[in-house]
Amino acid sequence: MKNPITGLNKVFDNRIRLGVMSILVVNEEISFNDLKQMLEVTDGNLATHLVSLEENGYIKVHKGFIGRKTNTTYSVTRNGEKAFSDHITALENMIKGVK
Amino acid sequence: MAEQNQQQDSLREVTDIRRLMERSSRFISLSGLSGVAAGIFALVGAAVARYVVFDKYYDEYDQRHHFDNSDFARLKMQLLGLAAVVFAAAFLSAFYFTWRKSRKEGRPLWDFTSRKLFWNMMIPLVAGGLFILGMLQYDDWRFVAPACLIFYGLALVNASKYTLTDIRYLGYFEIVLGLLNMQWIGYGLYFWALGFGVLHILYGVVMWWKYERVSK
Numbered sequence: 448m449k450n451p452i453t454g455l456n457k458v459f460d461n462r463i464r465l466g467v468m469s470i471l472v473v474n475e476e477i478s479f480n481d482l483k484q485m486l487e488v489t490d491g492n493l494a495t496h497l498v499s500l501e502e503n504g505y506i507k508v509h510k511g512f513i514g515r516k517t518n519t520t521y522s523v524t525r526n527g528e529k530a531f532s533d534h535i536t537a538l539e540n541m542i543k544g545v546k
Numbered sequence: 547m548a549e550q551n552q553q554q555d556s557l558r559e560v561t562d563i564r565r566l567m568e569r570s571s572r573f574i575s576l577s578g579l580s581g582v583a584a585g586i587f588a589l590v591g592a593a594v595a596r597y598v599v600f601d602k603y604y605d606e607y608d609q610r611h612h613f614d615n616s617d618f619a620r621l622k623m624q625l626l627g628l629a630a631v632v633f634a635a636a637f638l639s640a641f642y643f644t645w646r647k648s649r650k651e652g653r654p655l656w657d658f659t660s661r662k663l664f665w666n667m668m669i670p671l672v673a674g675g676l677f678i679l680g681m682l683q684y685d686d687w688r689f690v691a692p693a694c695l696i697f698y699g700l701a702l703v704n705a706s707k708y709t710l711t712d713i714r715y716l717g718y719f720e721i722v723l724g725l726l727n728m729q730w731i732g733y734g735l736y737f738w739a740l741g742f743g744v745l746h747i748l749y750g751v752v753m754w755w756k757y758e759r760v761s762k
């Protein structure tokens with residue numbers, strides 16, 4: 448996943464995926480609708496990016512119900528947290544001009 | 547050149563991350579003017595309560611030299627009604643200024659950050675409210691003002707995890723004021739006016755000065 452030169456994670460090379468991770472690392476659990484509202488994206492767009500984050504093992508999906516309506520929530524995995532913090536370190540190094 | 551671009555990109559990315567982390571964990575549209583408005587209503591309420599209790603109730607007592615239970619029951623109902631009106635007015639005005647601020651910033655007023663803030667504030671507040679009603683049920687009026695201040699202070703300290711952290715200091719002050727009030731039981735109304743009136747206005751002005759003045 449990592450670019451060997453910069454250390455940046457390619458999975459996070461997208462505004463929405465990075466946004467999802469930023470929100471999930473500070474919130475225990477968050478619903479699809481709350482993510483959508485916070486990131487101002489369409490259903491389909493958000494769903495695609497969530498699937499790719501899940502496939503990489505960075506987030507966990509919990510399917511639940513409120514009454515009869517489905518309520519899907521997301522949380523970050525330990526792997527995801529690690530990948531995200533590595534990505535930020537890489538960004539910081541980039542800003543400082545360290546290689 | 548390419549390196550500089552990448553540096554710019556990284557900087558923008560970090561700013562984005564920071565903004566989202568902050569925005570998704572705290573409700574930051576709380577307006578200082580909300581505090582000022584709530585404080586003004588509290589002071590007006592306290593002044594009316596003082597008039598009802600001291601000028602009317604005690605005056606009547608001085609004239610007639612005796613009171614029965616129905617007079618006291620009437621006073622209780624008047625004070626409870628007044629408390630409800632003050633609470634509603636303070637709450638609505640506080641709500642209005644925060645609504646106005648969130649609209650100006652183009653943020654939703656009712657998203658999961660304000661929801662979290664609301665629930666975490668409500669837990670100590672509702673517990674305190676029921677506790678105070680319970681005391682009134684046993685005709686104990688002495689600890690109403692201290693209990694109001696202490697439970698409200700605890701609610702603010704709890705809420706500070708979900709909004710501007712400055713509100714925590716307002717919470718500390720309310721708790722200290724409530725505990726001090728325990729040593730001067732007869733002066734509940736003054737402590738109450740200080741905590742809910744003066745402190746709210748001071749806090750609101752400081753918050754407005756710190757966060758909202760610049761954006762004008």
